[in-house]
Amino acid sequence: MAEISSTLLYGAFMIYLFSTLFFAMSISDKKHEKAAHTKKWGKIGFITACVGFAAQLGYFITRWIASGHAPVSNLFEFTTFFGMMMVLAFIILYAIYRTNGLGVFAMPVALLVIAYASMFPKDISPLIPALQSDWLKIHVTTAALGEGILAISFVSGLIYLIRTVDQSVSSKKTKWIEIVLYSLISVVGFIIISLAFKGAGYEASFEIMNDQNQPEKIVYDMPAIAGPANGEQLDDSFGPLFSTPSWMNGANASIKLNTFIWSLLSGAILYGLLRLILRKRIAAALQPKVRINPDLLDEISYRAVAIGFPIFTLGALIFAMIWAQEAWSRFWGWDPKEVWALITFLFYAAYLHLRLSRGWHGEKSAWLCVLGFWIITFNLIAVNLVLVGLHSYA
């Protein structure tokens, strides 16, 4: 069953890739293509996305059967599920607005999320006592769906910025758009570099003293730029150039920081290559390809927040509080992950109130959606990496 499950996930990934290509076909600029062309390829892209979603749903169900619990209990499973919820959110919003351009950007972002997930250990792991609750599936799936829909508001906001920000001169705005695109490219960099070192079978070992003051061996699968805090190198492999600060407290913080640095480096190389090939800013190269009405993009990103916000609140705050009451005897404990869920809630609450005034529609609103997605990813990645807390098992 576990094998069927991973085959289905792989299949879903490939189908999403095709869906992206079909959506790209639909907006391809081959001299006054007729509306029929756009419509046809858009429809094919949409159906492909739905088929991919069905395949991934198959992965989810078979893995559930294989493990005996909902597959949302570690970083691989959760991040994969988050990608799946992004696809679902895209399907919902496409069904409302029928915008092919949204598919060209939303599907690759979902693909990136799923590929990123597959870099984590994929073993089916048993549930520790704290996770043995029905609220695990209820809380995590609802929160992921909410975040998936909010992610679409980011995609739509990003397209808005690519579409409308003046690319004829370099400005603060064009720089920030490039930074956002560079971050996305860094995820690609992360995937390439992980596969490369994994393929080469790279290993570097360190000995550290753990919390119980016992010596513990930790193994890097990439050359150590950032070594562990107070670690002793056990082999004559490369590095480390510096030690991870000791206040980074999450599980395996130094390995994660090291991987993060490698991702940024490889992202920078990829980005540099793209700039060399395109000979202009990436957003400037993309701009002529997106011809969606900016008002519609603004509407989609607002609608995505309007749909996603209640679901996020329900899953990430209310269900979370009910579970926390059952498991930890208090519904709220100011744990960092809880606080960042609250911050996400407050941020989108502020967004919804700002939308009441006219001046915050359009571009400002789009920047907010980008910032909102940054908060969500920060909570997904950095809180587990940097901050201690009850959620640091992942």
Place this chain on the structure above:
Amino acid sequence: MQSITCECGHSNPYGTSLCQACGKPLDSDVEVLSSMRYEGSARRSQTYKKTFVDHTWNFFSSVRVGVWLIIIILVAAAIGTIFPQETFIPPNVDPATHYESEYGTLGLIYYLLGFHKLYGSWWFIILLGMLGLSIIIASLDRGIPLYKALKTQRVTRHDQFMKNQRLFSVSEEAELEEIKYTLESLRYKVREEKGNLFAEKGRFSRWGAYVNHVGLIIFLTGAMLRFFPGMYVDEILWVREGEKASIPGTKSDDGQYYLENKEFILEMYDKEEKKFNSALSSVDGEVAKNYQSNVTLYKTTPNHTIGEEPELIKVKDGEIRVNEPFKFDSFALYQTDFKLNEFSKMSFELEEKATGKKFGKLTVDLHEPEKKYDLGNGYRVEIEEYFPNFILNEQSQPSTVNNLPDNPAFVFSMYSPETPKGEKAFVGIQKNIEAGENQFKMSFAGIETKDLTALTVRKDHTLWIIALGGVIFMIGVTQGLYWNYRRIWIKQNQDGVWAAAHTNKNWYGLKKDLDFLSEKTSLIALVDKESDTK
């Protein structure tokens, strides 16, 4: 202040900008579209701006102020996660030095600014209070006039009101019955008056914002009630296996609860289990499967006096696991912590050093050691001093860290017919120091251990209020964001049939309705003034 009577005959309260019945701008410089958000109703904050009360009201009713409060709270909450809060640092360290030694100068600054207790600080509570006040005042300022305005609105609207709507068209002629039928098929509620139509859909969604704000206020009130005595109990209870302990915080007029820990169970996952094999083999230690306490609950008789040995009446048995608290009365017990193999009893034998001959065995209860142990035939042992958790203190004197028998040590006096004055020896784990040259020694003869369980004792009478607030918030936020209030006005004028439309959000959805309408009827498609200007 006097009310304003519109030409349609409706009397509007002072401060109104659009007539609440027909929508005519009551002042020449009123812009219809921007006034539509609250129907041009008379809001206190927009009308009275003189006294201190006015200024306070106007400050808190502003959405801009509300957003600033949200942002400030957001930033403060984020600052609180930079370093762990005081509740997350190890319990036995002094925060005054911990933050500096762990996190350096930044940690020291963090501590000095009080950020290690940020969420309980007076200024954070005040910020939350101000946000609560802002929610209440902003909702009253807008909600009540809006409710009145939507109730008062008439079918026939003033020309100027119609003309200034974002979506507007003039058709030469249109079949009213046809329009009415089509709109009803789109589930609009249509009213007719003198050949004019007013169609509306989803008016209840306009109340969403106010409903969710009510929910938030109930939630915050519930959270505040915790500080009232009797509403909230938060205690920790350690019980050894086989022992009974009174449950803190559960004393009332009809008695006190006691809990017996019959057994503490710790289960680990079997590394051989096929399903999890690869995941388990990649971790060094074992992975916990279950923490469980099997308990029995007792209660004393109602008129039990303190000091007397209580008479315990069994209430029920139970099993407590993580995620499965044990509930009774209004209390719940949660599996929180445990300690395995705490020393409970230690056995020794009195031994003659020269011959190795033994003169009896004694067992010391490490929690309640006896003073004297008579071994018969003139042999006895006395405990002169007992250090449950032995340590040499700063003056190099034997001392104890606490009362937990983690590292027990004793000063024994051994008496025998040969040594009636007694011989002293200091005995601890792997330690045996004699006062002089002794004839006898205490030899170690075994140890018994017990498991302990730690349970959190919780009573929370505020939970239902908080849950109610959460439910109302969710209803409100869904009602406000998943529906919208769409209105379409049709008016027969001399130059043809006027049509205007408005929605509070989702113009895309409204336009789809209107496209359908003009497709099915002879009504000319409504034009969006905003997208024309772009």
